[in-house]
Amino acid sequence: MKIGVIGGGAWGTALAQVAAREGQPVRLWAREAEVVASVNERRENALFLSGVPLSSSISATDDLDDLRDCGALLVVAPAQHVRAVLGAVDFGATPLVLCAKGIEAGSRRLVGEVAQEVQPAAPIAVLSGPTFAHEVAAGQPTAVTLACADEALGARLADRIASPAFRPYASTDVIGAEIGGAVKNVLAIACGVVEGARLGQNARAALIARGFAEMTRFGLARGARAETLAGLSGLGDLVLTCSSTSSRNFSLGVGLGEGRSAGELLADRRTVAEGAFTAPVLREAAAEAGVEMPVTEAVCRLLEGAAVREVIAALLSRPLTRER
Ligand SMILES: NC(=O)C1=CN([C@@H]2O[C@H](COP(=O)(O)OP(=O)(O)OC[C@H]3O[C@@H](n4cnc5c(N)ncnc54)[C@H](O)[C@@H]3O)[C@@H](O)[C@H]2O)C=CC1
Numbered sequence: 001m002k003i004g005v006i007g008g009g010a011w012g013t014a015l016a017q018v019a020a021r022e023g024q025p026v027r028l029w030a031r032e033a034e035v036v037a038s039v040n041e042r043r044e045n046a047l048f049l050s051g052v053p054l055s056s057s058i059s060a061t062d063d064l065d066d067l068r069d070c071g072a073l074l075v076v077a078p079a080q081h082v083r084a085v086l087g088a089v090d091f092g093a094t095p096l097v098l099c100a101k102g103i104e105a106g107s108r109r110l111v112g113e114v115a116q117e118v119q120p121a122a123p124i125a126v127l128s129g130p131t132f133a134h135e136v137a138a139g140q141p142t143a144v145t146l147a148c149a150d151e152a153l154g155a156r157l158a159d160r161i162a163s164p165a166f167r168p169y170a171s172t173d174v175i176g177a178e179i180g181g182a183v184k185n186v187l188a189i190a191c192g193v194v195e196g197a198r199l200g201q202n203a204r205a206a207l208i209a210r211g212f213a214e215m216t217r218f219g220l221a222r223g224a225r226a227e228t229l230a231g232l233s234g235l236g237d238l239v240l241t242c243s244s245t246s247s248r249n250f251s252l253g254v255g256l257g258e259g260r261s262a263g264e265l266l267a268d269r270r271t272v273a274e275g276a277f278t279a280p281v282l283r284e285a286a287a288e289a290g291v292e293m294p295v296t297e298a299v300c301r302l303l304e305g306a307a308v309r310e311v312i313a314a315l316l317s318r319p320l321t322r323e324r
């Protein structure tokens with residue numbers, strides 16, 4: 001099965017490298033001409049994943065039509081751009097594996113729901129989990145959730161991309177896999193704030209646990225299964241991104257915690273910190289579902305420019321409650 005990858009950022013490139021194991025052909029669509037040239041001519045994505053030698057069986061293109069003959073497409077454009085990128089060409093019944101983590105602003109749709117709208121004939125799967133792109137590209141051991149309502153298709157996709165160092169675990173809970181990945185980015189910003197404001201490791205552990213509680217409340221309200229949220233794509237990814245400056249979301253939070261403004265931190269960056277876009281739409285979606293998400297609310301307020309001290313004080317002065 002020839003794999004196509006839509007999105008030539010760090011994660012799309014790392015996944016192309018995974019799919020190219022043992023010389024299998026992979027077609028990588030990138031938006032930037034310099035990425036296409038860099039991959040085809042120098043076997044490197046110098047813009048988004050520099051220093052990683054790429055397989056010669058990856059060929060890059062800037063024309064989505066070149067992916068029409070692929071047996072499955074990994075969709076790795078940032079969440080807010082999936083509608084525009086994926087809607088540009090009709091891929092018919094080619095299976096789509098959504099790999100972006102976020103919720104679309106405005107529509108409040110998960111990425112899989114957006115994909116289903118713009119490619120209604122396509123079977124949908126979601127690949128998500130604790131996966132820093134540079135580690136995956138370097139062949140370091142990694143495990144992910146691969147969720148697909150059609151178990152047989154999920155198994156075929158897993159077989160195609162699995163290797164000893166890259167282990168997909170099957171699930172049929174597409175919504176659960178998506179919600180974990182989207183929500184953890186917002187919580188990673190909060191944990192970065194704790195680091196930047198030097199609030200200590202107790203506070204970070206408390207935020208991870210209470211953040212997981214709110215991820216679970218929201219996920220269950222949207223039809224996710226608890227076991228998925230406690231798995232690789234939920235808790236697993238939450239732990240990873242809430243504890244490392246390799247995370248762009250965590251790093252954004254560190255800057256906010258140090259008192260810098262979101263505008264300054266987000267200006268001119270070429271890499272994506274999805275949590276900054278997901279936080280406001282997650283707040284809306286939570287309100288719509290009647291779910292309390294105080295950590296998400298705090299992140300929204302910080303992104304809107306509220307002072308760190310005030311936001312922390314508001315979180316800590318919430319009425320004492322039962323642990324649930
Ligand atoms: N980098 C990582 O370690 C991981 C990233 N992801 C997810 O993968 C998705 C893509 O992230 P990365 O590959 O890291 O991106 P990146 O931060 O390395 O690169 C930015 C990407 O955004 C694209 N882009 C910018 N403006 C655009 C526009 N107007 N329309 C379409 N595309 C545009 C660029 O072409 C580029 O592919 C995100 O949802 C991210 O959360 C998931 C797992 C790991």
Ligand SMILES: O=C(CO)COP(=O)(O)O
Binds near residue numbers: 130185237240248250
């Ligand atoms: O999703 C990721 C790891 O699983 C990457 O996290 P960041 O986008 O915060 O870098």
